[in-house]
Amino acid sequence: MEWQQIIGFYHVARLGSFTRAAEATFRTQPALSQQVSALEKELGCILIERIGRQKLRLTEAGMEFFKYAEEVLNKYDSFLEDLQDLQGVRKGTLTVAAPFTTLYHLFPRIFLEYAGKFPEVQITILDRPQKTVIDLIKAGEIDFGFVLESMLPAGFASWRWKKVSSVLMVPSGHPLLAEKPVTLDSVVQHPLILPPRGSLHSRFSEVEELLQKQGLSYRVIMESSNVELSSLYVEMGLGVSFATVVNRASILKGRKIEFIPLDHYFKDDYVVVSGRKNRRLSSPKSEFLNMILKKRIMET
Template sequence: MEWKQIVSFYHVARLGSFTRAAGATFRTQSALTQQIKALEEELDCLLFERIGKRRLRLTSAGEKFLAFAESIINKYDCLMEELAELKGLQKGRLRIAAPFTTLYHLFPEVLREYTKQFPWVELTVLDRSQQNVIELVKNGDIDFGMALESVVPKELAKIRWKKVEPVLLTPAGHPLAGTKGVTIRQIAQYPLILPPKNGEYSSRMQLEDLFQELGINYRIIMESSNVELSSLYVEMGLGISFATIVRDLPGLKHRKLEFISLSHIFEPAYLAVVVRKDKILTSFKRAFLNVLLEDSR
């Protein structure tokens, strides 16, 4: 078994295509095909099912070999980074992904401090939805992801970072402003700005379940997947909205908004750092976690 065969298999499996994998590895499609064929002959099993002319699907053996290939490639990358550190070479890569609101409100100071300490690290930061963040971590495309603890599957590791509180967003001076223990019936009296109705936004589903359980009519005036966008239209007086926020963020203090706690209706949640359980962390990646967690303290 050769290293090039493992790398070729990994790219074909991840990209689902010999053509795309050939482009990613700068090899010809026929060379990749021969490498995979030789690998299958050595292992005495098929790694891919060919469905039609263009589609590929991993066999059960292929799925096991993909896990092996991912582990080997991850260890190789970490080894090269560790060897560079031993040689005193200042190079390495750190890849992070988080939703827009997290990046906008919580990351600037963290990244400013980290890049000051490690200016030689090749940093990549991606603005992605929570579900996309989870997939990127699963696939090994990023080192760390940020998501709510509640959406992190059991096969991934999570490190608690910041507490987030469920709140109702209203314009300043709104009739509900200052109301303690605001009720679902009171909320339903006003037009609502809610996240899209899909599995990624559990708060929308929880809220609608409560409305239906109590037999309350309500009106959705706008759907928005971005808290910044929602808060802009709340400020304009279009409707009221919901968010899970970290209290006392400087970026929120200048807004003409009221933040009414809904902790009596929804349980508080936590943002977490998400990482693969088999991830090997070099010193500069562990240092990023230290900077991040120190910021939360």
């Protein structure tokens, strides 16, 4: 069994395509197909079933071998990073994914500080929706992901980072500001700006469930999955919007927007740092996690 055969099979299985795997590994498709066939011949079983011209499916043996290949490749990457640690070389890679709002409001200074401390580490930052972030963690394609704790399935390593509050965004001077506490009956008297229907926003599901439970009808004037976009139209007076925010001041700066607490309807959530369980972290990755958690402690 050759090392390149394991790498080739892993990428075909992960990407579900010989063409895409060939591009990812800088090989020709026939060469990749030949390597997988040689691997199957050596193991004495079929790993990948070819269904038609395009579709591939892993056999039961293929699924087991994929787990083995993934573990071997992860251990190899960890070994290289351990070797660099032993040699006192602070090199390596750090790949982080988070939604746009998290990256925009919470991360710029952190990444700048980290890059200054570890100039030899190759940093990759991905702007991705929460569901994609979770998928990337699961696939082992990123080191850390930042998502809401309420959206993270069981089976992941996670560390609470920042508390998230549920609020109603309204323009300054809005009549709902005089109501304490604000009620949903009053909120639905105004046009709503909500995440798109069928979106993966857990808070939207809770809002919809609450409104339906109370038998309230409401009008959605705009669908937006981006809090910055929603806040712009709230400020214009188009409608009011449910939102989850970490640092109200950063969004409010210079804006004619107010936040009305909704903690009597929704529990607080947390932005968590998440990764795969039982994955050993190299020195640069551990330093990044420590930096994040240290800032959390300093801010409390």
